[in-house]
Amino acid sequence: MKAWENNIRKVIPYVPGEQPQQSSVIKLNTNENPYPPSPSVEKALLGLDLDLLRRYPDPSASELVCSIAEFYGVTKEQVFAGVGSDDALAMTFLTCFHSNQPILFPDITYSFYEVWADLFRIPYQKQALDGEFYIRPEDYAKKNGGVIIPNPNAPTGICQPLGQIEEIVKNNSDVIVVIDEAYIDFGGDSALPLLKKYENLLIVQTFSKSRSFAGMRIGFLLGNPDLIRYIQDCKYSFNSYTLNQTAITLGAAVMRDKEYFDQCRNRIMETREWVKTKFLELGFSFPDSMANFLFVTHPQFAAETLFMALKEAGIYVRHFKKPERISNYLRITIGTREEMECLVSFLNTYMSENRSESC
Amino acid sequence: MKAWENNIRKVIPYVPGEQPQQSSVIKLNTNENPYPPSPSVEKALLGLDLDLLRRYPDPSASELVCSIAEFYGVTKEQVFAGVGSDDALAMTFLTCFHSNQPILFPDITYSFYEVWADLFRIPYQKQALDGEFYIRPEDYAKKNGGVIIPNPNAPTGICQPLGQIEEIVKNNSDVIVVIDEAYIDFGGDSALPLLKKYENLLIVQTFSKSRSFAGMRIGFLLGNPDLIRYIQDCKYSFNSYTLNQTAITLGAAVMRDKEYFDQCRNRIMETREWVKTKFLELGFSFPDSMANFLFVTHPQFAAETLFMALKEAGIYVRHFKKPERISNYLRITIGTREEMECLVSFLNTYMSENRSESC
Numbered sequence: 001m002k003a004w005e006n007n008i009r010k011v012i013p014y015v016p017g018e019q020p021q022q023s024s025v026i027k028l029n030t031n032e033n034p035y036p037p038s039p040s041v042e043k044a045l046l047g048l049d050l051d052l053l054r055r056y057p058d059p060s061a062s063e064l065v066c067s068i069a070e071f072y073g074v075t076k077e078q079v080f081a082g083v084g085s086d087d088a089l090a091m092t093f094l095t096c097f098h099s100n101q102p103i104l105f106p107d108i109t110y111s112f113y114e115v116w117a118d119l120f121r122i123p124y125q126k127q128a129l130d131g132e133f134y135i136r137p138e139d140y141a142k143k144n145g146g147v148i149i150p151n152p153n154a155p156t157g158i159c160q161p162l163g164q165i166e167e168i169v170k171n172n173s174d175v176i177v178v179i180d181e182a183y184i185d186f187g188g189d190s191a192l193p194l195l196k197k198y199e200n201l202l203i204v205q206t207f208s209k210s211r212s213f214a215g216m217r218i219g220f221l222l223g224n225p226d227l228i229r230y231i232q233d234c235k236y237s238f239n240s241y242t243l244n245q246t247a248i249t250l251g252a253a254v255m256r257d258k259e260y261f262d263q264c265r266n267r268i269m270e271t272r273e274w275v276k277t278k279f280l281e282l283g284f285s286f287p288d289s290m291a292n293f294l295f296v297t298h299p300q301f302a303a304e305t306l307f308m309a310l311k312e313a314g315i316y317v318r319h320f321k322k323p324e325r326i327s328n329y330l331r332i333t334i335g336t337r338e339e340m341e342c343l344v345s346f347l348n349t350y351m352s353e354n355r356s357e358s359c
Numbered sequence: 360m361k362a363w364e365n366n367i368r369k370v371i372p373y374v375p376g377e378q379p380q381q382s383s384v385i386k387l388n389t390n391e392n393p394y395p396p397s398p399s400v401e402k403a404l405l406g407l408d409l410d411l412l413r414r415y416p417d418p419s420a421s422e423l424v425c426s427i428a429e430f431y432g433v434t435k436e437q438v439f440a441g442v443g444s445d446d447a448l449a450m451t452f453l454t455c456f457h458s459n460q461p462i463l464f465p466d467i468t469y470s471f472y473e474v475w476a477d478l479f480r481i482p483y484q485k486q487a488l489d490g491e492f493y494i495r496p497e498d499y500a501k502k503n504g505g506v507i508i509p510n511p512n513a514p515t516g517i518c519q520p521l522g523q524i525e526e527i528v529k530n531n532s533d534v535i536v537v538i539d540e541a542y543i544d545f546g547g548d549s550a551l552p553l554l555k556k557y558e559n560l561l562i563v564q565t566f567s568k569s570r571s572f573a574g575m576r577i578g579f580l581l582g583n584p585d586l587i588r589y590i591q592d593c594k595y596s597f598n599s600y601t602l603n604q605t606a607i608t609l610g611a612a613v614m615r616d617k618e619y620f621d622q623c624r625n626r627i628m629e630t631r632e633w634v635k636t637k638f639l640e641l642g643f644s645f646p647d648s649m650a651n652f653l654f655v656t657h658p659q660f661a662a663e664t665l666f667m668a669l670k671e672a673g674i675y676v677r678h679f680k681k682p683e684r685i686s687n688y689l690r691i692t693i694g695t696r697e698e699m700e701c702l703v704s705f706l707n708t709y710m711s712e713n714r715s716e717s718c
Binding site: 096174 | 599604
């Protein structure tokens with residue numbers, strides 16, 4: 001190691017899902033939306049005054065923040081907008097988990113939680129999901145420095161009942177409880193109504209899944225105005241202007257198009273329910289997903305073998321080698337009906353041709 | 360304080376310059392470029408495939424990174440792109456200044472350095488500029504955890520000779536020396552040629568000033584490939600995808616238009632030299648700026664009084680109340696020739712009408 005490397009913070013980075021560039025690929029590996037963003041984006045883009053790009057954007061991203069506040073029926077002081085929910089979550093970890101007590105999150109969950117905790121030197125304790133991959137609310141009743149739970153959870157797709165979420169929030173009134181609702185628009189019950197009752201609740205959502213806008217990197221937090229201001233203060237100490245002008249303008253246009261939003265998520269939920277029936281026929285088992293993906297395992301076919309066979313056929317899904325408990329599962333994003341028909345048809349053929357060998 | 364507020368990290372945030380929304384204002388307070396971005400932006404925007412915004416952007420921002428590497432004659436492994444130079448700098452502080460030794464930077468400089476150091480709990484020692492606001496290279500020869508120096512410095516506009524910068528880099532081979540070149544394109548000598556000789560050198564630049572692209576939030580680092588990879592690893596642990604698709608595509612278009620870039624910065628430098636002659640006639644004194652702003656003081660008129668009078672006349676400039684040593688200075692961005700003529704003409708009238716009172 002060279003002398004200048006001594007003071008360098010060394011981390012093991014999060015590895016995002018593959019982003020193959022060929023357009024022929026069926027991409028079911030990063031939980032993107034198969035439908036294009038709202039048609040209102042094109043209009044908003046043509047209305048942009050390009051000359052104004054020479055100026056800094058509005059640091060409060062007011063136009064975007066107001067569109068979110070209006071959609072969810074909260075005040076603009078209750079909204080924080082960031083560069084994807086990852087930015088909103090990173091700022092949340094930095095701001096809200098500032099103690100020596102360990103924060104709590106599930107052992108099987110979004111793998112970035114651990115990465116942020118390591119990066120910011122926040123102690124943590126993972127709480128094991130039960131045998132069916134459900135969160136046990138009683139695990140979150142012990143002394144802690146904060147709680148973060150995705151609902152629905154990823155990569156399982158399981159949505160805990162709102163009563164259990166409320167129990168966890170209520171039992172932890174002295175710390176911040178973050179409910180990561182990246183996948184809530186696909187059928188789960190949002191914790192939004194609890195915001196009126198609990199000051200320690202922070203909800204995270206994103207434009208990347210249900211709003212078909214992963215390419216623009218917009219996520220947001222909903223919480224009590226004091227908590228949001230603390231997070232804003234940290235954000236202003238990190239980077240005053242994070243959302244660029246196009247994200248602000250186009251994001252607001254997307255948020256205002258409720259009709260298109262409902263159309264797309266309904267189609268994805270319909271397709272998901274159809275895929276569930278087909279996957280049961282194929283012999284897969286999986287938790288009852290309320291997200292835009294399924295988390296599947298098969299008694300005869302190893303996940304890694306299926307992953308490779310699918311990839312060779314130009315169908316990308318996600319396989320996590322760790323933790324071991326989920327190493328025989330695949331996370332498969334719900335694409336268009338046509339894409340899912342291709343997937344099912346490939347699996348049908350592949351599995352009947354290879355069944356004898358695998359058994 | 361409520362129970363949930365105990366674990367909250369509380370910071371005093373950086374306060375960005377005012378962003379008045381009225382278009383009639385002459386805005387000389389945030390060092391933006393008075394000319395619109397390259398005409399290539401419109402073409403690039405019309406070529407965007409909006410359907411693809413449903414997908415995550417390329418996490419390595421390869422198109423943008425390659426355009427930067429090509430412009431500066433380095434490899435793409437030597438380039439890190441961020442959400443403005445603030446993001447690039449925040450990641451640099453987080454990654455490179457990870458020790459118990461204090462980092463060193465000037466006492467009068469970009470006020471965000473102190474904010475990041477506080478946010479990440481990095482110890483620091485400010486080094487006083489000399490009586491003429493120059494950096495004394497010998498101040499940076501003591502034991503430290505890293506060095507950051509803007510060249511030209513802000514808000515003074517002073518550019519230290521490259522030999523002095525090399526001396527500082529050379530004397531600190533065991534830590535990272537960051538040269539913040541946000542304003543280098545307005546006549547200063549970049550440290551770029553030193554990159555071949557010194558592995559501990561990191562250069563920061565931005566699209567916000569010389570490239571008229573503050574609204575898109577793009578900044579970048581140039582350094583040795585190992586150092587860049589360490590910073591990338593931290594960035595991937597913070598937010599995998601920071602630059603959205605429009606920033607990547609439009610940023611690359613801007614970087615490739617060298618002719619327009621040269622035209623704009625040359626016009627700004629010409630205007631700056633003209634303003635210098637006029638400000639001398641008005642009785643101001645100021646360091647010999649090599650940036651797109653002047654840092655001026657007047658023996659008869661208090662900076663704060665001028666600041667208020669200008670604001671009332673719809674001309675926004677920047678006045679820093681702290682540190683006290685610069686509280687009688689104004690930082691004035693170089694706008695178009697017409698804007699600067701308005702400013703000079705207003706000051707001419709105002710100062711002749713108010714001279715007797717002020718003396």
